[in-house]
Every structure is written in structure tokens, then in C-alpha cells.
Amino acid sequence: MGLRNTATEWGSVAKALHWLIAIGLFVLIYLGLEQAGHEFWEEFHEVAWIPVAVLIVVHILGSLYNHFGLKNDVLRRMTHGVK
Numbered sequence: 001m002g003l004r005n006t007a008t009e010w011g012s013v014a015k016a017l018h019w020l021i022a023i024g025l026f027v028l029i030y031l032g033l034e035q036a037g038h039e040f041w042e043e044f045h046e047v048a049w050i051p052v053a054v055l056i057v058v059h060i061l062g063s064l065y066n067h068f069g070l071k072n073d074v075l076r077r078m079t080h081g082v083k
Contacts, residue, residue: 017059024052 004011010018031045066074 014062017055017062021052021055021059024048024055028052 002011003013028045028048031041031048035042035045063075063078066072
């Protein structure tokens with residue numbers, strides 16, 4: 001498994017980014033549900049969205065870079081799946 005995407009497999013950077021986004025979203029949801037009465041978790045939840053939002057923006061920019069910069073089929077594979 002390489003860093004970059006291939007025609008048949010996502011690269012390790014893409015896989016890591018997707019896992020970080022998924023974990024971040026689940027953590028935000030959990031903290032949002034559990035924050036009642038816990039001041040520390042309320043404060044943490046209020047700022048924890050920032051790194052998740054940054055990861056999502058990096059994901060969007062990465063897909064656009066692959067499509068327009070590298071001119072590969074990553075954006076099509078993200079929207080229509082690997083064929």
C-alpha cells in the first residue's frame with residue numbers, strides 16, 4: 001500500500017484521512033450527547049469541531065487536486081465507486 005491512490009486501491013493518506021474524519025465525527029456526537037453537567041466536556045465539545053472541519057476541508061481540497069491537478073479518476077471513484 002503506497003501513499004498515493006492507485007487505479008484499484010486508495011492510498012494510505014486517503015485511508016488515514018477518512019478514518020480521522022469518521023473518528024472525529026463519532027467523538028463529536030458522543031461528546032454532544034454526554035456533555036450535560038460536565039463543564040470540561042462542554043468546553044471541549046465547543047472547540048473539537050475545528051479539527052474535524054479542517055480534515056473535511058483537506059478532504060475536499062485533496063479530491064479537487066486529484067481531479068484538476070493530477071487529472072486522475074479519484075473524484076469519479078468517490079462519487080460512483082470503483083469499477
